[in-house]
Amino acid sequence: MGLKEYINDIFEAVVTTAKGMRITARYGVDASEEVTQQYPEVRREPDDRFRGFLHNDIAKCTSCSMCVKVCPMDCISLEAVRGADKKFVLVSYEINIGRCMYCGLCVEVCPTKSLVHTSGYEKASVDRGELILHFVHEDPAGIRARVAKQVAEAAAKAAEAAKAAEAAKAAASPAAPAATPEASNPPAKDDPEKKG
Numbered sequence: 001m002g003l004k005e006y007i008n009d010i011f012e013a014v015v016t017t018a019k020g021m022r023i024t025a026r027y028g029v030d031a032s033e034e035v036t037q038q039y040p041e042v043r044r045e046p047d048d049r050f051r052g053f054l055h056n057d058i059a060k061c062t063s064c065s066m067c068v069k070v071c072p073m074d075c076i077s078l079e080a081v082r083g084a085d086k087k088f089v090l091v092s093y094e095i096n097i098g099r100c101m102y103c104g105l106c107v108e109v110c111p112t113k114s115l116v117h118t119s120g121y122e123k124a125s126v127d128r129g130e131l132i133l134h135f136v137h138e139d140p141a142g143i144r145a146r147v148a149k150q151v152a153e154a155a156a157k158a159a160e161a162a163k164a165a166e167a168a169k170a171a172a173s174p175a176a177p178a179a180t181p182e183a184s185n186p187p188a189k190d191d192p193e194k195k196g
Contacts, residue, residue: 046119051102053120054095056135060114063088067106075099081147084154089147091140098131
C-alpha cells in the first residue's frame with residue numbers, strides 16, 4: 001500500500017464522518033423535532049394491530065378449549081364442567097402472561113372471538129404469581145356445587161316428566177287381553193320331508 005492510497009483512505013474517512021455528523025447535527029440542533037419520549041410521563045400509544053396482554057370475555061366464552069390446545073407455550077389453563085343444559089360452564093380461566101409470547105394463535109382460533117389482545121403492555125412485578133391473570137373471580141368449588149345442584153334438579157324433573165308420561169300412556173291405552181299359551185304358540189305343521 002502506497003502513500004497515495006493511505007492519504008485517500010484518510011480523506012474518505014473524514015468525508016463520510018462529516019456526512020454522518022451533518023445528519024446528526026441537523027437532528028440535534030433542530031429543537032422543534034423531538035426524538036426521545038420521556039417514558040413515565042409520556043406513554044407511547046400502540047398501533048391498532050398491537051398484540052398486548054390477552055383478555056377473555058367470559059360471558060361470550062363457550063369453554064371449547066381451542067385456545068388451550070393451540071397455545072405453543074401452554075400458558076392458558078381452562079377448567080369447565082357440563083351444566084344442566086349440556087353446555088360447558090367455565091370454572092376457571094387463567095393466562096400466564098409471563099410465559100406468553102403473544103403470537104396471537106389463540107385469538108385467531110377462538111370461535112366466539114371472546115379472546116382478544118388488548119393495548120396493555122406494562123406489567124412489571126417481582127413475583128411470578130402476579131403475572132397470572134384470573135378471569136373467573138368466583139370460587140371454583142362454589143361453581144361446581146351450583147352446577148351439580150342444577151344438573152341434579154334437571155335430572156329429577158326429567159325423571160318426573162318421564163314417569164308422568166309413562167303413567168299417562170298406561171292410562172290412555174286399553175287393557176290388553178291376557179294372551180293364552182295356545183294363541184302365542186301356533187300348532188306346528190307337519191314337515192313333508194319327515195313323511196315318507
